[in-house]
Amino acid sequence: MSAAQVYGLGVGPGDPELLTLKALRLLRAAPVIAYPAPETGDSFARSIVAPHLPGGQKEIAIRMPIGDGSFPKADIYDRAARDILSEVRAGRDVAVLCEGDPFFYGSFMYLHARLARDCTISIVPGVSSLMACAAMAGVPLSARNESLTVIPAPLPDEALRTRLVNGNAAAIVKVGRHLPRVRRVIESAGIMSRALLVERATLAEQRIRRLADVDDDSVPYFSMILIAGEGAP
């Protein structure tokens, strides 16, 4: 028997059918699954794979405050890493469910940093929200030799602006409560006409609007603003 290990499984942006065959196989075979979850209530990552779960798996919910822009609590990750490692040392593989892709602004990197020295970790890349939003909007983000910059909305105005004006296409992630401020930066950069706001891509509640038409003060944390390049065919 080979040693047990950790799998970081990208489970895609929300539609359970956007799971890869590889993630599905490893998900079903794992005796233990772990996933991020809010302090109370359901885990989004777990809800994505719920239709695929075989039943009978041990579950580790990694509960923490999310969506407020603050950074993860180290002690919660320390404890989750210990729980996961004790399963692996007992010979049980642990599949960690990651919304979208494990390494695209996901919390999995905090577990990875804590576990990588002590056990084998395999990462299964997933369909990221970046690609899902562009696909659902029907908009190729960057064409030919245009650059594409992914920018977290919590960055200060000047950092946001520098990144927007020194590139071509852009995607602004983690928009949430930063919407009014981000909208002002986009307006002042003169690129509002190319901006789309995408909420809950690939889910039934998906919503896509021109940013210029949006007058909400706040949108879900996982909303994304897409700013297509000017070179689209």
Added chain:
Amino acid sequence: MSAAQVYGLGVGPGDPELLTLKALRLLRAAPVIAYPAPETGDSFARSIVAPHLPGGQKEIAIRMPIGDGSFPKADIYDRAARDILSEVRAGRDVAVLCEGDPFFYGSFMYLHARLARDCTISIVPGVSSLMACAAMAGVPLSARNESLTVIPAPLPDEALRTRLVNGNAAAIVKVGRHLPRVRRVIESAGIMSRALLVERATLAEQRIRRLADVDDDSVPYFSMILIAGEGAP
């Protein structure tokens, strides 16, 4: 019967198991598949899905010179779009196979631009080479509020440099014969120690090296250079 349509299917970076369940379902159901291919020889996109093909599908190979950094030939796309549209008008769905993700620097955008007014197109996002390279290298590219810039290697030195220094993490795509020049720009930007070169991610021939250790003059067109941000946990 609903009208036939076009599907732009992201088939992932190379490993046939990184196809999504949705792409697999639509791929198998389509009476016609279309895919980019070199002037002679096998299509990479088709090779990715080959283990999944049910047999008996009509195939449209879109053959053109690739890998030399030049931009697509308009007449080849015009003709491919006409061929695809005539299938759709005859009531047959056409699944267009796209390496990685359809809208991440893929040639599908040229078909999309030609077909979008004349028929329904659904895009199925795929696992992109960006996420695949980071996963295989075991390196989270950007952490917390770092930006991530995707930069095509054919850009002029100064444009490359501007994008590298005005962001945090970066991925340089379409490296191929641009390797020596790109390496000089990275060296002069003082970020060589963070640069990895990834070739053929998720395939059996996958190769990952520190860029500082690479003395090749040229690498495959689909190679990628990853430059992790400095804020990784």
